[in-house]
Amino acid sequence: MTTSVPSRRRVPHALAAGLVLGMIVTAGCSTKATGDDAGSTQAGGVAAGPGVTDTTIKLGVLTDQTGAFAGLGKSVGQGRDLFWSEKNSQGGVCGRKVEFVVKNHGYNTQQAVSAYSQIKDEVLGVQELLGSPMIAALLPSIESDEMLSLVVSWSSTLLKNPNVVVPGSTYDVEMINGLQYLVDSGKLQRGDTISHIYLEGDYGQNALAGSRAAAEKLGLTLKEHSIKPTDSDLTAQVTASRNSSAKAVLLSTAPAQTASAVSVAEASGYDATFLGSNPTFTPTLLSGSAKTALQENFLLVGSTAPFASKAEKPTAVREAYETKYTEQPTSYVNLGYAQAEIMAGILEAACDKKDLTRSGLQTAMRGLSQVDTGGLIAPLDYSQAGAIPAREVYVLRPDGKAAGGLVIAQELSSCDLAKTYEPAE
Numbered sequence: 001m002t003t004s005v006p007s008r009r010r011v012p013h014a015l016a017a018g019l020v021l022g023m024i025v026t027a028g029c030s031t032k033a034t035g036d037d038a039g040s041t042q043a044g045g046v047a048a049g050p051g052v053t054d055t056t057i058k059l060g061v062l063t064d065q066t067g068a069f070a071g072l073g074k075s076v077g078q079g080r081d082l083f084w085s086e087k088n089s090q091g092g093v094c095g096r097k098v099e100f101v102v103k104n105h106g107y108n109t110q111q112a113v114s115a116y117s118q119i120k121d122e123v124l125g126v127q128e129l130l131g132s133p134m135i136a137a138l139l140p141s142i143e144s145d146e147m148l149s150l151v152v153s154w155s156s157t158l159l160k161n162p163n164v165v166v167p168g169s170t171y172d173v174e175m176i177n178g179l180q181y182l183v184d185s186g187k188l189q190r191g192d193t194i195s196h197i198y199l200e201g202d203y204g205q206n207a208l209a210g211s212r213a214a215a216e217k218l219g220l221t222l223k224e225h226s227i228k229p230t231d232s233d234l235t236a237q238v239t240a241s242r243n244s245s246a247k248a249v250l251l252s253t254a255p256a257q258t259a260s261a262v263s264v265a266e267a268s269g270y271d272a273t274f275l276g277s278n279p280t281f282t283p284t285l286l287s288g289s290a291k292t293a294l295q296e297n298f299l300l301v302g303s304t305a306p307f308a309s310k311a312e313k314p315t316a317v318r319e320a321y322e323t324k325y326t327e328q329p330t331s332y333v334n335l336g337y338a339q340a341e342i343m344a345g346i347l348e349a350a351c352d353k354k355d356l357t358r359s360g361l362q363t364a365m366r367g368l369s370q371v372d373t374g375g376l377i378a379p380l381d382y383s384q385a386g387a388i389p390a391r392e393v394y395v396l397r398p399d400g401k402a403a404g405g406l407v408i409a410q411e412l413s414s415c416d417l418a419k420t421y422e423p424a425e
Contacts, residue, residue: 067107079336094351168303172210190219278302283405307404313374
């Protein structure tokens, strides 16, 4: 059955033209919750889970407002606010306004676990859950609580949990596409050595799985260098990369570590190409000493459109952002907006089935086989549990003159290796 689920918003500027979340809804059987999410019946015969009343739907937000990825968390939150303020002004979802219970974990795993325990009984699902270590620690609770969670993380290992919604191409697929781009553009050739500097934990390990797979297929020699979140000086890792004659250095790091790596290379005359996973960059880096090195030698791979994209939907979001905010934007505004749009689509599909319970959300999510956010992020397919939802990425390069600091070097695309790649069990 093909169903179009339109947004019911009346939006100023250009947003009204592109706000349809297109999706194909597939029929299937669902397994109801065995816990306390059996659902009460409310007005209109809608079964309701935790956080749902006749007038409101509460969702959780577990984000980083003060830690290593605070800039990312802020931008995602701004995108969320842009979408839901308009959506709520037009009546919300299922006749209910959507509200948020927001907790800052400061990129600290224990604080995230504590925050989750505080909100889990008062929310229907989680709109934003940021940070690979935090997500990993919460996975058992998310599964036992049937807590549908839209994560701000792109690890393919998360796909094993049926309640996790990954918003795009995974870290391993990013790296595969990125390395193929470097080969196709002549920056690498068979027999070359590459280096991968990666954060320990799920983020870095998943990106490393992609670089290993691509290196094997493309005939490249891979040197691996693990770092900790607290490492601020990457001189040793960059020096080791140079000593191994690495033509390209892959980065799965925090933004400040990215700046350190490219700055060390520039200072030593090391002219390797740097290729970063999508969380490695923030436009504030272009206000510092790493600006020249980033603009000349750094590329980013990710499935979120840059803030400066000229496509219709990103342009509309940019105009709405500039009307409301004065801070320097990032591409994660687009991600936050798209994630909110995805959640709205899930809620609307669940409402159509009169099932606003946690199990109802999961069933609704699995009915989304073609999710089109108008170019904000790559097209998504959530119909198959455990499957990578997107395999296309943008290749982006820093540009201090562009809003958000990034411009497109290559449009959304996926190489053959990325299309056929399957993560190890």
